[in-house]
Amino acid sequence: MTRTARRAAATQQAIVDAAESLVLAHGADALTLDAVAERADVAVQTIYNRIGGRSALLIAVAERALEQNRQYMDAAYAAPGSPKDRILRAAEAYARFAAERPHQFRLLIDPPNEPRALARVADLIEEQNTKLASALADGITDGTITADLDPVVTSTTLWAAMNGVLALNWRADRLRAEGDHMRLLITTVINILDRGLSPDGRL
Template sequence: MSTVPTTRTERRKAATRRAIIDAAEQIVIERGADALTLEAVSERADVALQTIYNRVGTRSALLVAVAERAQEDNREYMDAAYATPGSPVERVMNAARAYLRFAVERPHQFRILADPPNEPEALQRIAELTIEQNAKLEAALRDAAAEGLIPATVDPALTAKALWAAANGILALGWRADELRADPEEIAALFGALLNLSPVANAIPPIA
């Protein structure tokens, strides 16, 4: 757990770190992760390269910091969905809606999580954060099986991972530049089709 800076020097260092990560995040939002370089962040944040190394670290560390912010945004959407009262299947449904809404409303943050940059440290951290979130879907599916809402033969861990992967594949259609590109309305319909093919199909209404 991070501690709250107490001295003026610590507060200044923390503020500089936030400004650097803010700059990195804006570059990713505006131009994508490939455009993120230490030089670009240095120029955007108006700090020396050495300051970036001192306060955050390498390019990989910057990507991790941006990804962690994206995951925090995602967590707000998903935690609210899972906390909504209802049956386990309704929790799955709420989570699907929240994941879709996050991807539509925070497209660049979603993309860095769904299509992470090829940086070992960033890949590892994003994987850890994703596994953490997928565990909540797995728990909802396990509860649904325990209550007889879905077949007891369903593997909650495998199904959660399959639904997550399929959802990302559907959402990635919004990035395409060809005739297979899907607009938000079609993506929502495809989400509905995915859920209709899933083990929870008989217990949920179509996604809206």
């Protein structure tokens, strides 16, 4: 890579870093080209040249969060074990992503209201839910998961249920859950999931 190319890449990264920090700190509404230019110490025209307009910046920020989430989830599904083992690991990985990267997690749960960013986030969710449905189907086939579950419906239900628990961390009232309380809730969800998937499970 030439020096010019390295400088261009570094400038592009600095711009996306600045856009990400604004979105994560203040929400997507705070992202303007002027604010990003000031934070990245570049001209607005440079943003257009390297990334594009505001929509392109939002997509770039969402793409980073998508890739980070994919790394957590792919590692969980790739590890050896039974279908139920993979599902429980995926649930743990999803909760860990939310705990370790809360701003990125919230960006995926409440993505910027920009059509292409919304579509990319939906693509990732469908991709991960398809993996979950596949693991459920494998477990049904080998008899380790109860046969009366619909894999597609169940995968969507489990994803939504986990989001509901994790979203308690955002509440501003006394129902907010964080720290040890949140860890207890996640452990309880995973224990319920473990029992509920088993053919002879009892909740």
